[in-house]
Amino acid sequence: MESQRGNPVWFLALTMGFVFGAIACGGGSNKSPTARLDAPTGLSATTTGAGELRLDWNVVAGATSYDLYMSTSPGVTKATGSLIAGVFPPHPLSGLANGTTYYFVATAIDTAGGTPESLASTEALGVPDTLGILHTTFGSGGVAVHDNAAGGGGLDIGVDIALDSSGRILVVGTADNGIDLDMVIWRYTSAGALDTTFNGQGWVVHDNAAGGVGNDYGRAIALDFSGRILVAGNGDGDPTAGTDLDMVIWRYSSGGTLDTTFDGRGWVVHDNAAGGGGYD
Numbered sequence: 001m002e003s004q005r006g007n008p009v010w011f012l013a014l015t016m017g018f019v020f021g022a023i024a025c026g027g028g029s030n031k032s033p034t035a036r037l038d039a040p041t042g043l044s045a046t047t048t049g050a051g052e053l054r055l056d057w058n059v060v061a062g063a064t065s066y067d068l069y070m071s072t073s074p075g076v077t078k079a080t081g082s083l084i085a086g087v088f089p090p091h092p093l094s095g096l097a098n099g100t101t102y103y104f105v106a107t108a109i110d111t112a113g114g115t116p117e118s119l120a121s122t123e124a125l126g127v128p129d130t131l132g133i134l135h136t137t138f139g140s141g142g143v144a145v146h147d148n149a150a151g152g153g154g155l156d157i158g159v160d161i162a163l164d165s166s167g168r169i170l171v172v173g174t175a176d177n178g179i180d181l182d183m184v185i186w187r188y189t190s191a192g193a194l195d196t197t198f199n200g201q202g203w204v205v206h207d208n209a210a211g212g213v214g215n216d217y218g219r220a221i222a223l224d225f226s227g228r229i230l231v232a233g234n235g236d237g238d239p240t241a242g243t244d245l246d247m248v249i250w251r252y253s254s255g256g257t258l259d260t261t262f263d264g265r266g267w268v269v270h271d272n273a274a275g276g277g278g279y280d
């Protein structure tokens, strides 16, 4: 009697069983069961009106919706925040308290594919407020004014503004020293008072950056990664009675002193970049 192994019908059944088994095993997801969606990036909270914020973030590949976690304390986590589930950017929030700081993180959700919820995004904060009103608690009646920064009793002009990581307000510009104009940096507290921890008085003045004993203009201000203050502007580089503005970059410590690790004295000057011999 012929053995079953040699029977062509039995062999076909074995082969088909192997093929169907392979299809069944190969039809599942390639994702590891522990893989997560990427965490959302670019989370921000923008004030849009009284009691209102708008949350924005970048969409995540594979996400079908997002969860937000909200708290009035910094360092909000999925465990400590109030859950706002199943939302999409941009997501408006209303009914919040004006003047209260709200903190948020976002996660990406995949209800279709079952991939686990992402880790939390980096934190964003926002303060709901009525738009277009003067904050009378700032400075004096909502305005901070400073006169005579450079001692000349004339012009004081703020041109550019920046916030440092503590919320202090930096303004750069120009003021009259009695003969010509000098570069000025002012620093105010978030409440609008001169910050006397900055150069002992709340502002710092620089004269004659380019050697021409004329005007020095601060035109733009920025902070670097370690909180040092960078100012771009120009100064008079003509030692005769004429005017030849040259480009200047100043760098100051966060305390308001010239950073002498920057080109040995705290500022650099460049003249004649475009070859015309005039203003830079």
Ligand SMILES: [Ca+2]
Residues within 6 Å of the ligand: 146, 147, 148, 153, 154, 155, 156
């Ligand atoms: Ca003035």
Ligand SMILES: [Ca+2]
Residues within 6 Å of the ligand: 180, 181, 182, 183, 206, 207, 208, 213, 214, 215, 216
């Ligand atoms: Ca000057």
Ligand SMILES: [Ca+2]
Residues within 6 Å of the ligand: 237, 244, 245, 246, 247, 270, 271, 272, 277, 278, 279, 280
């Ligand atoms: Ca020049």
